[in-house]
Amino acid sequence: MSEFTKTAALMKRGTDFLGSKYAILCGAMSWVSERNLVSAISNAGGFGVIACGAMTPDLLDTEIAETRKLTDKPFGVNLITMHPDLMDLIGVCAKHGVGHVVLAGGIPPKGSVEAIKAFGAKVIVFAPTLALAKKLLRSGGDALVIEGMEAGGHIGPVSTSVLAQEFLPSLSEDHLVFVAGGIGRGEAIAGYLEMGAVGVQLGTRFACAAESIAHPNFKKAFFRASARDAVASVQVDPRLPVIPVRALKNKGTEAFTSKQREVAGLLDTEGLEMAEAQLQIEHYWAGALRRAVIDGDIENGSLMAGQSVGMVKEEEPAAAIVSSLMEESEAALTRR
Structure with a gap:
């Protein structure tokens, strides 16, 4: 990572946690964040995340196996907490030795975090308020994603910039916090890293990657x-x-x-x-x-x-997107 020295230094806690070259997660987009895009992002140095969404355990089982055929780099699985087969889905993740499970869509049901940690995986959680974030981190969450209302898909009522100012000063010293929502360029990544984030999550920017199966x-x-x-x-x-x-x-x-x-x-x-x-x-x-x-x-x-959709103007390979984000971040930090 010598080519992005300043950005890499600020991302180090995030990359150590994820096991990836860069602390850039792909947001879990149902039907989009599947084996092709997930593997491409992980192969590019980012951290791909399979969107389980409404998948059955059998479908998730196949998706993880097929993703593993396309990359030997780390990737995670995003599970919706209200899924009726949540514990079975966790069992599928255990079977495949998934290293990171993202729990999204609400407060994790009793026993779910413990079941994930039992097979050695790290748990990434979402929280819309600082009080809930602290509770989830105390209850076994290993890292937190704060996502502002600028994001696509399910959103909360507060902007990313406000959430970052509220959460990062309180949490960043002792906890791993990733920032998401409305991020389309590396200059924004640099700003959140300087505020104490260990990495970022982007969805919209990756939705139209060349490897995305989207129509x-x-x-x-x-x-x-x-x-x-x-x-x-x-x-x-x-x-x-x-x-x-x-x-x-x-x-x-x-x-x-x-x-x-x-x-x-x-x-x-x-x-x-x-x-x-x-x-x-x-x-x-x-x-x-x-x-x-x-x-x-x-x-x-x-x-x-x-x-951030207004910043998506053409189809690009995932590797080119990751590289441009890192270049923009590095240039911003160098100008400081």
């Missing part, structure tokens, strides 16, 4: 979009605490509003349990995302994208 229509939609085209969904019923999702505005974003009304109606008329209602919403997103990413239906599918 050409999906990628073209990203190339045409500006930051203001990536909008957050709205909650239509206070009883249904749906986590907002940021995506490019299309008929699919309007359909999601209708889906919320439909599920809220089921809460009234059929006594639907809240957990099942939220699961129906998750299944909706999985299907809508597949329509856009795999089938290329960019009108009715979900074009999940962060506000």
